[in-house]
Amino acid sequence: xxxxxxxxxxxxxxxxxxxxxxxxxxxxxxxxxxxxxxxxxxxxxxxxxxxxxxxxxxxxxxxxxxxxxxxxxxxxxxxxxxxxxxxxxxxxxxxxxxxxxxxxxxxxxxxxxxxxxxxxxxxxxxxxxxxxxxxxxxxxxxxxxxxxxxxxxxxxxxxxxxxxxxxxxxxxxxxxxxxxxxxxxxxxxxxxxxxxxxxxxxxxxxxxxxxxxxxxxxxxxxxxxxxxxxxxxxxxxxxxxxxxxxxxxxxxxxxxxxxxxxxxxxxxxxxxxxxxxxxxxxxxxxxxxxxxxxxxxxxxxxxxxxxxxxxxxxxxxxxxxxxxxxxxxxxxxxxxxxxxxxxxxxxx
Amino acid sequence: xxxxxxxxxxxxxxxxxxxxxxxxxxxxxxxxxxxxxxxxxxxxxxxxxxxxxxxxxxxxxxxxxxxxxxxxxxxxxxxxxxxxxxxxxxxxxxxxxxxxxxxxxxxxxxxxxxxxxxxxxxxxxxxxxxxxxxxxxxxxxxxxxxxxxxxxxxxxxxxxxxxxxxxxxxxxxxxxxxxxxxxxxxxxxxxxxxxxxxxxxxxxxxxxxxxxxxxxxxxxxxxxxxxxxxxxxxxxxxxxxxxxxxxxxxxxxxxxxxxxxxxxxxxxxxxxxxxxxxxxxxxxxxxxxxxxxxxxxxxxxxxxxxxxxxxxxxxxxxxxxxxxxxxxxxxxxxxxxxxxxxxxxxxxxxxxxxxxxxxxxxxxxx
Numbered sequence: 001x002x003x004x005x006x007x008x009x010x011x012x013x014x015x016x017x018x019x020x021x022x023x024x025x026x027x028x029x030x031x032x033x034x035x036x037x038x039x040x041x042x043x044x045x046x047x048x049x050x051x052x053x054x055x056x057x058x059x060x061x062x063x064x065x066x067x068x069x070x071x072x073x074x075x076x077x078x079x080x081x082x083x084x085x086x087x088x089x090x091x092x093x094x095x096x097x098x099x100x101x102x103x104x105x106x107x108x109x110x111x112x113x114x115x116x117x118x119x120x121x122x123x124x125x126x127x128x129x130x131x132x133x134x135x136x137x138x139x140x141x142x143x144x145x146x147x148x149x150x151x152x153x154x155x156x157x158x159x160x161x162x163x164x165x166x167x168x169x170x171x172x173x174x175x176x177x178x179x180x181x182x183x184x185x186x187x188x189x190x191x192x193x194x195x196x197x198x199x200x201x202x203x204x205x206x207x208x209x210x211x212x213x214x215x216x217x218x219x220x221x222x223x224x225x226x227x228x229x230x231x232x233x234x235x236x237x238x239x240x241x242x243x244x245x246x247x248x249x250x251x252x253x254x255x256x257x258x259x260x261x262x263x264x265x266x267x268x269x270x271x272x273x274x275x276x277x278x279x280x281x282x283x284x285x286x287x288x289x290x291x292x293x294x295x296x297x298x299x300x301x302x303x304x305x306x307x308x309x310x311x312x313x314x315x316x317x318x319x320x321x322x323x324x325x326x327x328x329x330x331x332x333x334x335x336x337x338x339x340x341x342x343x344x345x346x347x348x
Numbered sequence: 349x350x351x352x353x354x355x356x357x358x359x360x361x362x363x364x365x366x367x368x369x370x371x372x373x374x375x376x377x378x379x380x381x382x383x384x385x386x387x388x389x390x391x392x393x394x395x396x397x398x399x400x401x402x403x404x405x406x407x408x409x410x411x412x413x414x415x416x417x418x419x420x421x422x423x424x425x426x427x428x429x430x431x432x433x434x435x436x437x438x439x440x441x442x443x444x445x446x447x448x449x450x451x452x453x454x455x456x457x458x459x460x461x462x463x464x465x466x467x468x469x470x471x472x473x474x475x476x477x478x479x480x481x482x483x484x485x486x487x488x489x490x491x492x493x494x495x496x497x498x499x500x501x502x503x504x505x506x507x508x509x510x511x512x513x514x515x516x517x518x519x520x521x522x523x524x525x526x527x528x529x530x531x532x533x534x535x536x537x538x539x540x541x542x543x544x545x546x547x548x549x550x551x552x553x554x555x556x557x558x559x560x561x562x563x564x565x566x567x568x569x570x571x572x573x574x575x576x577x578x579x580x581x582x583x584x585x586x587x588x589x590x591x592x593x594x595x596x597x598x599x600x601x602x603x604x605x606x607x608x609x610x611x612x613x614x615x616x617x618x619x620x621x622x623x624x625x626x627x628x629x630x631x632x633x634x635x636x637x638x639x640x641x642x643x644x645x646x647x648x649x650x651x652x653x654x655x656x657x658x659x660x661x662x663x664x665x666x667x668x669x670x671x672x673x674x675x676x677x678x679x680x681x682x683x684x685x686x687x688x689x690x691x692x693x694x695x696x697x698x699x700x701x702x703x704x705x706x707x708x709x710x711x712x713x714x
Contacts, residue, residue, distance in 0.1 A: 197464065270352060329358040330570065332393015334706040 020113040025143025034141065038115060042122035043105065043129075045136045053137035055102055060164060063098035065089060066157040074121065074151055077191045078206030081154060082121035084282060086128035087211045089158040091231040094213035095285065097168040097220065098160025100132055105139040105156055110149035121152060132211045134158065166220060172227040173248035178294035179314040180287040182215065182307045183208065184260035185237050189279035190268045199272075205264045210283030215304045219287075222300050228288040232281040238324070238336045239278070240286055245316075245323040248288075252324045254314030254336075277326075278339050288316065355569030356392075364574040365397040368581060375401040376584050377533045378577060379526070379669045381519060382488075382540030383410030383697030384568050390706040392570045394577075402581065405533060405669030406702075408522050409540050411487040412439050412695030414622040414667070417655040419486075419515045420445035425650055426482050426513065427453045427460050433476060435469035436484040438462045443694045446655045466491075466498035466512075473502065473510035482644045485512040489543045492516055492633060493607035496614035499635065499642045511644040516633035517620055519543050520551045525628045527559040531670045536562040536580040538573070541595040546611075548603025552591045560589045567595040614639055624663035624691035661690030666699055673703040680704060 023030040047053045069085040086103065093100045105125065109118065129136055187208040194205060212231060219226060228248065230240045237259065245252050261269075261276045269276045283306060289297055294312050301307035324336040380386055386406040389395055395404050408414055424445045427434035434450070441450040441462065454460040459479075463469050466483050473481035485495040495512065502510040519540055526532060539552060544565040552563045562583035566576025576594040583590060593599055611633070620632025635643045645652065657663075660678050665671040673679050673692065683689040685701055692698035696705070 328393055330361050330393055332396040
């Protein structure tokens with residue numbers, strides 16, 4: 001400030017911020033303004049403003065799930081943290097065979113987050129919620145000091161209704177069931193890594209981030225008996241298989257040659273020393289169902305835009321010491337274990 | 349994927365396996381030198397395609413495994429300092445030192461970063477002139493040129509805030525150490541393909557001649573390995589001991605002259621301690637006096653403190669091909685990737701970790 005325009009009057013505080021301020025979470029007027037001008041403008045909710053949402057339900061069973069999203073970078077090829085936060089929870093409901101109905105959104109914002117970015121993320125959440133036909137009914141916003149968060153953390157919880165007669169869970173898995181994979185694997189993890197590490201590939205790899213509930217609904221409508229479903233997220237296909245095998249008390253045998261991996265993902269994994277079986281996905285699932293239902297399930301899946309590459313990759317077997325065995329192209333087998341932590345790129 | 353799928357063709361692999369079966373008349377033990385080859389063999393089940401009379405021994409060529417505890421402790425001490433940005437290849441982060449590891453240092457507030465190339469660490473040093481950037485320069489001849497280039501560039505630019513913890517090791521002296529052990533079981537070697545890409549094949553001729561062992565430079569894909577094994581066994585069956593090149597698409601006899609020149613400019617050959625094996629003469633690379641300013645240990649005046657390994661660990665015997673991972677009492681029980689007792693369990697390319705990952709279910713039957 002130069003001496004020329006120095007005045008002794010007490011200036012009104014500037015309330016038009018381009019970035020998130022601590023005061024945006026203080027519960028005062030700035031909080032209200034953030035809600036009115038950004039959050040409610042982007043996220044459409046039909047609920048009356050109140051401490052909680054009042055929901056009407058038909059009789060029957062409910063599925064309830066929660067997940068938190070802390071991804072870096074916030075925007076990546078094929079999606080962003082907002083879309084992920086909606087589809088992730090929608091998919092968890094879908095894996096219970098539930099029709100997604102209601103969604104809550106908890107936002108933890110870091111001081112300094114550009115409000116324009118927040119708007120983009122919220123817009124993307126709204127679009128995803130419309131696409132998934134899930135209703136945003138309640139939410140919360142908090143702000144943390146700069147350096148105490150990674151721009152934005154999102155928690156979503158979802159409630160879905162489970163149609164009469166649907167019972168999908170690990171306990172229903174039988175020996176001799178078919179293991180079906182809904183599409184090619186590894187896209188999400190490689191897309192994230194390529195942005196995070198500044199790697200460029202000839203053909204850009206987009207995240208597979210997608211809602212899976214309509215695919216599950218078509219299977220149920222076709223009257224296909226599903227024993228267990230699991231969406232592939234962190235830990236990839238290997239972790240999903242391992243977890244179901246552990247919880248369902250069966251072992252599994254899968255064939256490596258049958259697992260679809262796209263050319264660019266394959267190349268990126270070779271380059272980085274990663275195993276695509278352990279790389280994250282956000283729009284793929286495995287289905288475990290009676291072998292005699294597998295053919296019908298595959299034709300339903302392949303008719304769906306997210307399931308065109310669906311294929312049977314293996315079978316469940318009687319419980320033995322190794323939870324999941326992978327048969328390679330040369331006839332040898334190897335163990336698919338739970339990864340220790342995140343996969344780390346190799347030296348050479 | 350082009351240049352890859354053709355080396356993973358299952359039919360061609362079976363044909364090679366049949367040729368090997370027909371060739372072999374007596375028991376032979378071959379050692380693949382490189383950890384990448386060990387990983388590939390177990391991942392693709394190459395050993396299962398071989399006749400029972402052929403044994404594959406897993407060599408010391410995993411840079412993560414053979415990096416001594418002292419160097420890890422030094423790195424952990426450096427990474428814990430507030431002024432330091434510590435850069436490393438990803439797979440060194442989880443390797444335990446005697447009391448901590450780099451991931452724990454990061455969790456406790458240390459600035460530890462994964463880089464894909466040492467030149468990225470130099471770039472970080474340029475961007476942060478007020479911080480000290482230290483790069484953990486481990487590896488065999490394969491990573492030496494890039495590490496040498498990082499030091500060379502930093503020196504040319506006069507960067508005063510860049511240094512390395514140099515813990516480079518060399519393959520041929522380790523092969524000699526294995527061959528000169530009285531317990532040596534190795535009849536022939538698959539030399540590490542990418543090491544030969546840099547260094548060429550020259551240095552293997554004296555070893556092959558002195559110890560009467562075939563040495564075949566081999567690649568990392570299933571067909572590379574099977575062909576390498578075939579060539580090595582053929583020499584043994586015919587009573588020859590020569591240096592051969594299976595991996596000619598990446599290896600020339602002369603090596604990469606520019607890379608070797610750069611290594612020699614920055615580094616000199618020194619004795620080096622190998623985790624699990626001990627000190628091997630002339631088996632490492634250290635910075636030449638002219639580049640001493642880039643030696644993190646000297647720069648920060650930190651001593652290397654010698655540390656004892658757990659007594660139960662037989663990784664030394666495994667790295668020399670004398671024992672196999674599943675012959676260890678502790679394997680899969682007291683020793684596993686979450687709680688490694690020693691060198692060969694700590695990295696995903698270590699023989700014990702590869703057995704644990706791919707073969708635990710077969711531990712009782714093999």
